[in-house]
Amino acid sequence: MAKARYIMIGGFLGAGKTTGVLQLARLLNQQNLRVGLITNDQSHGLVDTSLLSSHGFPVEEITGGCFCCKFNSLANASTRLSKNQQPDVFIAEPVGSCTDLKATVDYPLRRMYGDNYRIAPLSVMVDPIRALRILELEPGKSFSRKVVYIYRKQLEEADIIIINKIDLLQPERLQTLRQAMDRHFSPARLLALSARQGRGLDNWLSAITKPLSCSPQDLEIDYTIYAEGEALLGWLNCSVQLTSKSPFDGNTFLLDTVGVIQRRSRALNKEIAHLKITLTPDEHGQDIGVANLVGSDLSPELSHSLKESLETGQLIVNLRAESTPDILRSVVQDTFAGLQQNGELDLKVEHMECFRPNRPTPTHRLKSSESESLAEGGHSSAS
Numbered sequence: 230m231a232k233a234r235y236i237m238i239g240g241f242l243g244a245g246k247t248t249g250v251l252q253l254a255r256l257l258n259q260q261n262l263r264v265g266l267i268t269n270d271q272s273h274g275l276v277d278t279s280l281l282s283s284h285g286f287p288v289e290e291i292t293g294g295c296f297c298c299k300f301n302s303l304a305n306a307s308t309r310l311s312k313n314q315q316p317d318v319f320i321a322e323p324v325g326s327c328t329d330l331k332a333t334v335d336y337p338l339r340r341m342y343g344d345n346y347r348i349a350p351l352s353v354m355v356d357p358i359r360a361l362r363i364l365e366l367e368p369g370k371s372f373s374r375k376v377v378y379i380y381r382k383q384l385e386e387a388d389i390i391i392i393n394k395i396d397l398l399q400p401e402r403l404q405t406l407r408q409a410m411d412r413h414f415s416p417a418r419l420l421a422l423s424a425r426q427g428r429g430l431d432n433w434l435s436a437i438t439k440p441l442s443c444s445p446q447d448l449e450i451d452y453t454i455y456a457e458g459e460a461l462l463g464w465l466n467c468s469v470q471l472t473s474k475s476p477f478d479g480n481t482f483l484l485d486t487v488g489v490i491q492r493r494s495r496a497l498n499k500e501i502a503h504l505k506i507t508l509t510p511d512e513h514g515q516d517i518g519v520a521n522l523v524g525s526d527l528s529p530e531l532s533h534s535l536k537e538s539l540e541t542g543q544l545i546v547n548l549r550a551e552s553t554p555d556i557l558r559s560v561v562q563d564t565f566a567g568l569q570q571n572g573e574l575d576l577k578v579e580h581m582e583c584f585r586p587n588r589p590t591p592t593h594r595l596k597s598s599e600s601e602s603l604a605e606g607g608h609s610s611a612s
């Protein structure tokens with residue numbers, strides 16, 4: 230039986246990974262290939278899982294830690310998908326604050342599961358506005374030094390750097406960013422695309438399916454700085470049952486809610502990495518609305534619109550910001566209190582978790598020279 234291809238798409242919070250996963254999955258389906266998706270977070274209640282499932286793709290969710298710390302869960306989830314769906318292609322999206330993925334996920338997968346999977350080169354996606362700011366090519370809000378350390382490590386280990394969202398950029402700004410990526414990170418490949426518009430996906434897919442021409446360097450990384458950088462990011466996941474006295478427009482509700490959380494965070498000078506909220510009506514089958522915000526001073530947007538108004542539904546809020554968990558909790562709780570003030574809406578919080586990610590302690594950490602498949606006993610390539 231042919232080995233399934235295993236694609237991992239890394240990149241910082243809000244870069245557009247899930248949008249890219251969805252578009253690649255659609256493209257692969259059009260080529261009559263079966264796809265299995267794997268999402269990941271420090272906790273459960275994931276916007277990404279609900280979104281990808283709503284499009285009818287089989288999704289496994291790894292919660293409670295990143296892929297590197299939950300390597301066995303990742304391997305088991307892949308085996309479950311293989312058993313139930315026999316995917317030709319797996320696409321896995323790690324947590325957006327994770328790095329060192331080649332040493333802790335790619336190489337161990339190659340070594341232990343090399344007879345099942347062909348591990349694709351690692352794609353790392355970037356939001357160009359965020360990148361221009363973090364690389365100090367343009368002014369604008371960024372993160373603390375240790376968070377920027379993680380961001381840069383993600384780019385350093387990339388086989389393919391994907392500059393996403395080119396629909397937002399003038400050619401000169403794209404050129405500036407391309408040159409900086411080449412100068413600082415010299416990735417094996419640099420691609421620019423718009424996941425949202427589906428532009429450049431064919432090039433990406435063909436880059437993923439080609440072997441790398443150069444042998445990868447092992448990433449040098451200080452796990453103390455990495456852990457401290459991750460711990461500067463507060464995490465909030467919550468699920469809420471929403472009931473209204475009369476039908477309401479869920480799209481306006483989503484954008485308004487994101488707007489209120491944005492204003493409250495800005496007033497406290499907390500930089501949002503990614504705020505995403507889904508609203509799934511209890512009726513209307515697969516309908517889903519998703520609103521996002523990828524920077525405190527950017528505009529909230531509706532990435533998926535609800536087709537009909539609703540009276541009851543499930544709200545999922547995932548907020549990642551440079552802030553303490555307690556502040557995130559009070560920002561969101563105060564927002565919910567405000568939404569219920571006129572008595573029209575009732576919000577019942579079913580689950581709310583706020584925390585800082587724990588220190589990453591990978592199950593395995595290998596050098597590229599140790600990534601040969603044990604099963605084949607030969608040299609394992611990235612093809």
Ligand SMILES: Nc1nc2c(ncn2[C@@H]2O[C@H](COP(=O)(O)OP(=O)(O)OP(=O)(O)O)[C@@H](O)[C@H]2O)c(=O)[nH]1
Pocket residue numbers: 240241242243244245246247248249277324325393394395396397422423424425426503505520521522523530532
């Ligand atoms: N303009 C534009 N927006 C995009 C594009 N791709 C993604 N986005 C938007 O960027 C935001 C974040 O996208 P996601 O796909 O959720 O990003 P992510 O990297 O999966 O985020 P995390 O899972 O939180 O790390 C959403 O509002 C998307 O609609 C693109 O090509 N162009």
Ligand SMILES: [Mg+2]
Pocket residue numbers: 246247248277322
């Ligand atoms: Mg995502």
